[in-house]
Amino acid sequence: MGQELHILQVGDVLVSPDIFTVKFCCDLEACHGACCIEGDAGAPVSMDEIAAIEETLDTVWPALSASAQAVIDRQGVAYVDREGDMVTSIVGGKDCVFTCHEGGTCLCAIEKACREGRCQFCKPVSCALYPIREKRFGDRLVGLNYHRWKICAPAVRRGEELGLPLYVFLKEPLIRRFGTEWYAELCSVAGQLKEQGLL
Secondary structure: OOOOOOOEEEOOEEEOOHHHHOEOOOOHHHHOOHHHOOOOOOOEOOHHHHHHHHHHHHHHHHHOOHHHHHHHHHHOOEEEOOOOOEEEOEEOOOEEOOEEEEOOEEEEHHHHHHHOOOOOOOOOHHHHHOOEEEEEEOOOEEEEEEOOOHHHHHHHHHHHHHOOEHHHHOHHHHHHHHOHHHHHHHHHHHHHHHHOOOO
């Protein structure tokens, strides 16, 4: 790639070039869902998502660990982190309270219940978008960055094997967050970059 890519604006969204250039495909067999139990804060959530999580709490409660239940009893499903953001509650300073385990792999109890048809809410959009992270700049403008994390190395390898760009892998959550028209514009930008030999 001869020319360096810079931040691109798609609608009201600033998009990091990594979103187009990084190849990615989650490999649960290799990482065992480590992103649910590693880190120092929970997943960012909106007030609407907190309300939806609270509505599903009775459904997922039996799948949660006793320590997770104790944390939720004490502080609720979310808290304000060091940066002032609302995030899902965590156990022991790292594990999301909604983590459940199946065959040695960490799964989201909310997403599992949704896939089984037991609730309508799937999981916070910030979880669905990972490893893309969103940053707000004022009222309307937001930025999308790729978060590099060693636990996702297997996903990068698998993505490279499949030739699957990050923005394609995350098509559904990107549409969920920004809408079909915005995603179509994102794909159009990717097409232009390919024509210019930048991808």
